[in-house]
Amino acid sequence: MKYADELNATTLGQLAEGDLDAIWVPGFHSPPQCQEVLPRVVAACERSQYTLTGDFQSIGTSMGEAAESAAGQRRYLDTAAETLDLIRYEIFAGRLSPLDELRLLLDELWPAGATVARYGNRMMLPGIIRRWPAGGHANPHIDQRDIPLLAGQHLRRRIGTNIYLEVPPSGSGGQVDFWALWTDEGAYDSRRRADYGLDRDELGEPHWSCEPGQGDLLMFDAARVHGVRRVDHGSRVTAACFLGVRDPSEPLVLFA
Incomplete structure (x- = not known):
């Protein structure tokens, strides 16, 4: 995989056009600030209920x-503002969160700026926080564009974005693995597991593995099959969102 270690107008454009596979920026967010919010992240994660899998919070x-049901879509839209307030004011305590920091930077770097995605006149969730405790992992998967909430966005590309608030000790799991790119979502659907994603054992060795450090930013084409290795010790916490790429004359849209 071809990746850049700096986020600027050039590398962002290359990633959006598929000329780069990833952008990996060490220390995008201050590690001491990442460390400071972790107790509040853990408390909020322990209160949460993620319905798709028990592999992470x-x-x-x-x-x-x-995308699973009409009820899930209503819940997503109804709770977006509440979740944003929780992340911004409870977890980050009014300090600029790395997701807000990233959105401001993207607004400056992309020719048409960047904004929060909307469904009709309703705000979509612009960012989310996930935690993989010891034993947690994510099956290899792609993040699909062909879902009802995104139909009106007319996306050409969906860029996965993670800022690492906590990482396991080196060699203790949590790495991001990448396999070949499938441009046809139907090919992915035909091989999906009953729960979610794909069987890692059937894919063979990944083409590239990334072991980010605390505070790092990782951005990649979400149509590329990717997964998270099982966390053996410690935990892995990310502040995450997607960037929806449309025409260069249109703003990037953020959602999670």
């Missing part, structure tokens, strides 16, 4: 849950 209703 998620604060707020995710896009994946919204």
Whole structure:
């Protein structure tokens, strides 16, 4: 995989066009600030109920849950503002969160700016926090564009974005693995597990593995099959969102 270690107008454009596979920026957010919020993250995660899998915890209703049913979509839209307030004012205590920091930077770097995605006149959730405690993992998967909530966005590309608030000790799991890109979502659907994602054992060795550090930013094409290795010790916490890429003359849209 071809990746850049700096987020700027050039590398963002290359990632949006598929000329780069990833952007991996070490220390995008201050590690001491990441460390300071972790007790509040753990408390909020322990209160949350993620419905798709027990492999990790998620604060707020995710896009994946919204895609499962009409009730999930309503819950996603109804709770978006509440989840944003929880992340912004309870977890980050009014300090600029890394998700807000990223959105401001993207607004400056992309020719048409960046904004929160909307469904009709309703705000979609612009960011989410996830935690993988010891034993947690994520099956290999892609993040699909062809879901009802995104139909009106007319996306050309969906960029997965993670800022690492906590990482396991080196060699203790939590790495992000990447396999080949499938442009046809139907090919993915035909091989999906009953719960979610794909069987890792059937995919063979990943083409690339990334072991981010605390505070790092990782951005990648979410149509590429990717998964998280099982956390053996410690925990893995990310502040995450997606960037929806449309025409360069249109703003990037953020959602989670």
